[in-house]
Amino acid sequence: MPEVIQKTNCTNCLFKSLVFNKLNDSELDFLDQFKIEKIYQKGEIVVNEGDTINDFLYIKTGLVKLFKTGLDGKDHILSVAKPQDFIGFLSMFSNTNYQYSIATIENSTLCFINVPALKKLIENNGVFALDILDKMSLAVDGILDTRISLCSRNLRGRIALLLLYFSDEVYHKDEYILPLARKEIAGLIEMTTENVIRILSEFRHDGLIEMDGSEISLLNKKLIEAISTAG
Amino acid sequence: MPEVIQKTNCTNCLFKSLVFNKLNDSELDFLDQFKIEKIYQKGEIVVNEGDTINDFLYIKTGLVKLFKTGLDGKDHILSVAKPQDFIGFLSMFSNTNYQYSIATIENSTLCFINVPALKKLIENNGVFALDILDKMSLAVDGILDTRISLCSRNLRGRIALLLLYFSDEVYHKDEYILPLARKEIAGLIEMTTENVIRILSEFRHDGLIEMDGSEISLLNKKLIEAISTAG
DNA sequence: TAACAAAAATGATATATATCATAATGATGT
């Protein structure tokens, strides 16, 4: 359960330009009545697969994973999402219930916006509607790209891709703490836990990375990129 | 090149209810000025990767494939699309150029609708905007589901999934003519051409299917479904 | 119809990946 629930003001929100830049002040005021902000610790469940979709979720800060538990009991991670990834748009329009679960993998602040209220704004503001379509389209492009390139890569290529993803897209640093356990990585890039561990060790032996538990530092990014492309 | 170009009338179109059911007659008349219909033979290129996106593409009849040519020279099929799949919505909003190529794999009739005209309608008709969001969302859900389940299946499972896809989603029959060559199937479900052939032969030897060239008939659907689920 | 090219088919072999077993390490609760 989120520990803190905040009532903040959309018009003053640092992030409004990222999501709601096509709305005017009175529209933002309207939205204020229908939104709530929650602060989560790392590792908390935000929604469970099957839950009714009442709110559009927006990640203000932090990192979450979208996942499904398969018939084999293993978790499959559909996507890791960070601020501006607009994962909330994904099944909000096509389904009444979540097709996946969401959990935080970093301390995160999420904004919950009532779906009917949001739909009313879309209906009444055509420019906003087009903007939402743009953002949704971009989000989808990204997820599809990642998924397809995962399928056609070998294990080393997938690990390389993952390391680069966290370095380039999430932390913007060559050193970072992997927010996912080896087992979770396995579920994200569709391989066994043992092979995740094995290949990370391989990369260390080959001088590509330094590694202490979940602390990772990329030593030879050029080569990692080459492996990611060639794989 | 498409052999025939037709000027038809949206208001009388059999398919308008599938795509444009939220538009009134005057809006449909407006659209008429900005659309064109083309008839393609099987195997024709509709758009090339990198082409400027000028039109929203709607599949009236037939079957197309969306594909990219990889660095290795092999084609990777992103998706096979049939009427009502609304693939045209995919990167229309997020990109000015196609991120993939499109070719017909059956004789097909496609409708080309000018993008700025369509956007104007979206901007002016909020209910239509929400409807487009719904359809786009559904299209994406489908593609993602397929992709993710492909990644986590073994070769036999993937072939089973493919056979069922054409049977259940496309032809609605247990006998059909595979519209894709073995090599294309390989590019669609990420395996080698040899293994596609081998596993299809295996399925025939095991009495799961009958096969003569591209004529396929599913003999034991229950078992094929089991293989698809278990794989 | 012959001649050719492409696709389909099959087997042998190499490589990549998963599975199983076992140990070391680290975290958690008592």
Next chain:
DNA sequence: ACATCATTATGATATATATCATTTTTGTTA
């Protein structure tokens, strides 16, 4: 501080898949 459990780690082996080589079939064109 100890027992317990999950995670990380590594090796041995089995299995799945890709690659390479060769033949057969099919379709196309002269």
